[in-house]
Amino acid sequence: xxxxxxxxxxxxxxxxxxxxxxxxxxxxxxxxxxxxxxxxxxxxxxxxxxxxxxxxxxxxxxxxxxxxxxxxxxxxxxxxxxxxxxxxxxxxxxxxxxxxxxxxxxxxxxxxxxxxxxxxxxxxxxxxxxxxxxxxxxxxxxxxxxxxxxxxxxxxxxxxxxxxxxxxxxxxxxxxxxxxxxxxxxxxxxxxxxxxxxxxxxxxxxxxxxxxxxxxxxxxxxxxxxxxxxxxxxxxxxxxxxxxxxxxxxxxxxxxxxxxxxxxxxxxxxxxxxxxxxxxxxxxxxxxxxxxxx
Amino acid sequence: xxxxxxxxxxxxxxxxxxxxxxxxxxxxxxxxxxxxxxxxxxxxxxxxxxxxxxxxxxxxxxxxxxxxxxxxxxxxxxxxxxxxxxxxxxxxxxxxxxxxxxxxxxxxxxxxxxxxxxxxxxxxxxxxxxxxxxxxxxxxxxxxxxxxxxxxxxxxxxxxxxxxxxxxxxxxxxxxxxxxxxxxxxxxxxxxxxxxxxxxxxxxxxxxxxxxxxxxxxxxxxxxxxxxxxxxxxxxxxxxxxxxxxxxxxxxxxxxxxxxxxxxxxxxxx
Numbered sequence: 001x002x003x004x005x006x007x008x009x010x011x012x013x014x015x016x017x018x019x020x021x022x023x024x025x026x027x028x029x030x031x032x033x034x035x036x037x038x039x040x041x042x043x044x045x046x047x048x049x050x051x052x053x054x055x056x057x058x059x060x061x062x063x064x065x066x067x068x069x070x071x072x073x074x075x076x077x078x079x080x081x082x083x084x085x086x087x088x089x090x091x092x093x094x095x096x097x098x099x100x101x102x103x104x105x106x107x108x109x110x111x112x113x114x115x116x117x118x119x120x121x122x123x124x125x126x127x128x129x130x131x132x133x134x135x136x137x138x139x140x141x142x143x144x145x146x147x148x149x150x151x152x153x154x155x156x157x158x159x160x161x162x163x164x165x166x167x168x169x170x171x172x173x174x175x176x177x178x179x180x181x182x183x184x185x186x187x188x189x190x191x192x193x194x195x196x197x198x199x200x201x202x203x204x205x206x207x208x209x210x211x212x213x214x215x216x217x218x219x220x221x222x223x224x225x226x227x228x229x230x231x232x233x234x235x236x237x238x239x240x241x242x243x244x245x246x247x248x249x250x251x252x253x254x255x256x257x258x259x260x261x262x263x264x265x266x267x268x269x270x271x272x273x274x275x276x277x278x279x280x281x282x283x284x285x286x287x288x289x290x291x292x293x294x
Numbered sequence: 295x296x297x298x299x300x301x302x303x304x305x306x307x308x309x310x311x312x313x314x315x316x317x318x319x320x321x322x323x324x325x326x327x328x329x330x331x332x333x334x335x336x337x338x339x340x341x342x343x344x345x346x347x348x349x350x351x352x353x354x355x356x357x358x359x360x361x362x363x364x365x366x367x368x369x370x371x372x373x374x375x376x377x378x379x380x381x382x383x384x385x386x387x388x389x390x391x392x393x394x395x396x397x398x399x400x401x402x403x404x405x406x407x408x409x410x411x412x413x414x415x416x417x418x419x420x421x422x423x424x425x426x427x428x429x430x431x432x433x434x435x436x437x438x439x440x441x442x443x444x445x446x447x448x449x450x451x452x453x454x455x456x457x458x459x460x461x462x463x464x465x466x467x468x469x470x471x472x473x474x475x476x477x478x479x480x481x482x483x484x485x486x487x488x489x490x491x492x493x494x495x496x497x498x499x500x501x502x503x504x505x506x507x508x509x510x511x512x513x514x515x516x517x518x519x520x521x522x523x524x525x526x527x528x529x530x531x532x533x534x535x536x537x538x539x540x541x542x543x544x545x546x547x548x549x550x551x552x553x554x555x556x557x558x559x560x561x562x563x564x
Contacts, residue, residue, distance in 0.1 A: 007387075007389075008382065008383040008386070008387025008388075008389050008468065009383065009387075009389050010383075011379045011380070011382050011383040011387065011468075011472075012379070012380060012383045012384075012389065012395070014376055014379060015376045015377075015379060015380040015399075015436070015439060015443065016395075018376065018432070018435065018436035018439070019398065019399065019402055019436055019440070022410075022414070022432065022433050022436045022437070023402040023405065023410065023436060023437075023440070024398075024402075025413070025417075026410040026413035026414050026417065027405060027409055027410060027413075029413035029416075030409050030410065030412060030413050033412065033413070040412075040416075086304070086307065089300055089304060090304070093300055093301075094301070094304060097301075098301075106304055106305075106307075106308050108547075108551065109307075109308040109311050109312055110307065110308065110311050112311065112312070112315070112544070112547065113311065113314075115493065115497075115543050115544070115546060115547040116497075116539075116540060116543045117496065117497040117499065117514070117515035117518075117539060117543060118497060118499060118515075119499045119515035119516070119518055119519035119522075119539075120514075120515055120518055120536060120539035120540060120543065122519065122522065123518050123519070123522045123532065123535060123536045123539060124314050124315075124318050124536045124540070125314065126522060126532075127318075127529065127532045127533060127536065128314055128317060130529075132333075132334075132529075133334060133529075134317045134334040134335060137333050137334050137335050138335060141335060168310075168311070168314075172311075225404065228406070229406045229407070229408070231408070231499065231500045232499040232500065232515075232519065235499070235503070235519060235523065236519045236522050236523065239523065249408075250406060250408045250500075253408045253411075254408065254411070254500075257411060257412050257415075258504070263412055266412065267409075267412060269408075270406065270408040270409040270411070270412075271409060273406050273408060273409065274405055274406055274408075274409040277404060277405075277406060278401065278404065281404055
């Protein structure tokens with residue numbers, strides 16, 4: 001048995017040093033800073049749990065979390081549901097009737113936004129959604145001008161607009177993953193269900209979806225984490241506005257770090273966000289493991 | 295009939311997905327006066343490249359492209375190397391405590407960058423790495439390698455034992471085994487990781503936004519995002535900037551498409 005023979009620790013040294021210097025130490029520093037009042041210059045002043053007390057009473061913070069939930073819907077739940085339907089339609093229908101090539105082209109169209117830098121996607125959409133942008137022009141061109149909105153400038157509409165953009169960005173990812181999963185799945189189950197006279201929806205619901213359980217888990221977990229971390233689209237599309245109506249925790253911490261110079265408070269927000277993400281990841285992985293054994 | 299409905303709704307879907315790209319491309323080729331006269335939906339009368347050229351010159355787009363290529367390329371190479379070394383020790387070397395080490399890398403990959411941002415900004419200032427490409431390269435090397443370590447370690451667990459045994463009997467030391475046996479056999483996976491790391495780093499926004507502030511160091515997404523935030527561009531210039539941001543992404547997509555879809559599959563189901 002060669003494996004584990006001798007000492008391989010040496011190979012871990014560069015990675016371990018980088019991990020400590022770039023991730024672990026800064027992460028510990030961030031937690032430390034969250035217990036202080038600090039403007040970024042001079043010495044931090046120890047204030048214990050003050051930042052956290054303030055945080056739990058801060059309406060802006062709670063509002064930013066509510067907006068984050070909206071983004072979880074737009075980035076994880078809607079893309080998973082829509083992605084399942086699109087993937088099944090491409091795999092079962094387009095690939096079989098029109099060839100895998102046609103399915104591949106359609107899949108590529110849906111996936112394309114995923115390769116775009118998120119900041120660039122933001123530039124594209126902020127221009128399309130501008131008051132005199134393409135969406136409003138299109139609406140008036142078809143006689144629905146009254147439906148035109150200041151999509152990103154109206155506090156009642158802005159979050160919905162951002163959510164719509166995020167669905168567009170995100171939906172290709174589950175489609176690609178689910179289609180790959182369908183290739184792994186056993187076709188005989190499908191054929192059996194078809195012989196039994198099950199409808200397309202029946203087969204989709206009772207055969208396809210259960211077979212894709214592992215993929216659904218991966219997609220929901222990674223997309224939920226991505227939604228909780230979302231920063232770039234908010235920065236480019238709305239800067240958290242108008243009137244804080246699209247603020248999210250990551251942007252709120254950024255504001256506290258670099259605009260309000262309340263570094264300690266920003267660090268507390270980032271720490272709470274981290275704890276939330278780590279807890280969520282652990283819970284997800286636990287459930288997934290139980291599912292595998294059960 | 296029902297079949298046609300499905301096909302048509304899929305085609306409509308594809309059009310909706312592509313429409314933003316088309317609208318951007320159309321308007322990037324219009325002159326400002328043409329845009330003012332006809333609005334965003336009309337077809338351009340001719341190909342007007344001056345808007346693109348003006349934007350390119352004004353923001354020094356060549357430099358931004360170079361910065362993005364240098365940063366993403368270096369990160370991709372270094373992160374593949376670090377992932378490989380880590381995974382060799384964890385997956386093949388089976389060092390003690392490997393589960394905990396893997397968990398540490400996994401957490402590093404899951405942490406929101408917000409929780410590292412200010413300390414990294416502070417440390418970069420202290421070490422003179424603030425506003426340098428090197429600083430960003432170092433940071434993203436380990437962030438990407440954290441994922442690579444996790445993925446490669448799990449594939450190395452299934453590495454054929456006979457090959458390792460044969461190399462050992464031939465008197466190869468650990469380095470020689472790594473370079474002559476492990477690297478050639480895992481080349482496809484390393485290729486996928488390289489592509490991923492390159493594109494992910496290219497697309498990064500948050501930390502580069504904080505760490506890169508001057509024209510000589512900023513990447514393409516940061517430069518475009520900052521310009522957009524300043525709201526100083528007119529409509530045709532915005533679409534010119536968006537088009538210039540979209541083109542490299544589409545180029546990568548076409549170049550790497552096969553590797554990408556294969557790789558995503560590899561990552562999803564271990």
